[in-house]
Amino acid sequence: MSNTVRVPRTVSKTATHRALASESRQALLGVLRRSERPLDAAEASRAVGLHSNTARVHLNVLVDSGLVKRVGEQRTVPGRPRVLYEATSDAPVTQHRTTTDTSYRELARILVDQLGEVQDHQLALRAGRRWADALDVTSPDEVEGASNSGIDTVLAVLNDLGFDPRIEPSTNQDRLVLHQCPFADIAIKDRSVVCQVHLGMLSATFERIAPTMSVTGLDPLVSEEPLRCVVHLQGSGQP
Numbered sequence: 001m002s003n004t005v006r007v008p009r010t011v012s013k014t015a016t017h018r019a020l021a022s023e024s025r026q027a028l029l030g031v032l033r034r035s036e037r038p039l040d041a042a043e044a045s046r047a048v049g050l051h052s053n054t055a056r057v058h059l060n061v062l063v064d065s066g067l068v069k070r071v072g073e074q075r076t077v078p079g080r081p082r083v084l085y086e087a088t089s090d091a092p093v094t095q096h097r098t099t100t101d102t103s104y105r106e107l108a109r110i111l112v113d114q115l116g117e118v119q120d121h122q123l124a125l126r127a128g129r130r131w132a133d134a135l136d137v138t139s140p141d142e143v144e145g146a147s148n149s150g151i152d153t154v155l156a157v158l159n160d161l162g163f164d165p166r167i168e169p170s171t172n173q174d175r176l177v178l179h180q181c182p183f184a185d186i187a188i189k190d191r192s193v194v195c196q197v198h199l200g201m202l203s204a205t206f207e208r209i210a211p212t213m214s215v216t217g218l219d220p221l222v223s224e225e226p227l228r229c230v231v232h233l234q235g236s237g238q239p
Contacts, residue, residue, distance in 0.1 A: 018162060019065035024050060024185060025058045029067055029087060038071045038084035050185075053224055057184040059085050060226050064164075064180070112186055115193045124193050128200020132208065150210030157205060174213070176231035184227060187220065195220035195229070202231055 019025055027048040032039060039047075045055035062068035062085075069088050073081040115124050135157060151167070158165040162182035168175045181187055187194040195218060203215045213235030220229050 016065055016067065019061050019067055022058060022061075022185075024048065024054070025062055028055060028058055029062060032068060032085055032087040035086070038086040040073075040082045040084050044085060051188070054185045054188055057181075057188065057224060057227050061180060112190055112193045115197075116190050121192070121196050124196035125200035125203075128197040128202070129204040131197065132201045132204035135205070151213070153209045154205055157209070158202075174233040176233055178227075178229040178231065180227060181221075181229065188224070191220045198229075206233075 020029075028044055028050075031044055031047040041056045041059060042052045044059065045052040048055070050058070059068060063070060067088060068085050071084040071086055073084055115127070155165050155167070158178070162180055163178040164180040166177050166179065168177050181198075183194050198220075199215070199218045202218065206213055206215050213233050215231060216234045217232040218229065219232070222228050222230055
């Protein structure tokens with residue numbers, strides 16, 4: 001199935017659908033719904049068998065989608081209040097993922113493990129570039145009102161893939177900050193593979209859609225709560 005992207009665009013998928021596309025997030029949401037009190041990330045992670053850092057990533061996605069909210073702990077003794085999470089009234093009954101979804105996730109894990117054994121970054125980069133080639137993207141020249149530089153199209157592609165990208169100008173170059181990662185749970189385990197695949201995809205996507213800018217580097221998971229990966233860009237951004 002191809003991912004066709006057209007700009008200008010609004011949200012391509014509902015936040016709820018994207019948040020519930022993960023089995024782990026479904027499990028966390030179910031735990032919060034059943035709990036009689038808000039839970040912190042450590043408690044929620046133990047309940048579903050996840051590492052606490054991985055659980056925080058998923059909980060942040062659920063918060064962004066409006067299914068979960070953060071609650072400050074009310075303390076009666078000195079100390080830093082914990083960040084607690086509870087399901088909102090908008091949270092639906094947790095759905096079960098399809099067998100196909102789960103199988104694809106497991107396949108991704110297996111492929112990452114295999115690439116990790118080879119320890120060939122160039123192979124991971126090439127895999128990412130092939131991923132970019134497989135995306136069916138509408139040229140910005142074909143869309144009325146689209147940016148001629150192609151940046152709007154790149155952002156739409158990455159948003160559709162679940163990265164929540166935002167351009168942040170800095171003192172000497174532009175930075176593209178990714179606030180979500182569709183493979184965060186796998187990347188935290190082995191970022192050397194997953195992030196190299198993403199770097200290859202990003203580089204090829206900019207070359208194809210926004211050739212006036214280029215990707216010069218990727219700082220993966222500079223922050224896990226909230227999640228932030230920084231893509232360094234070079235170029236004018238003008239046609």
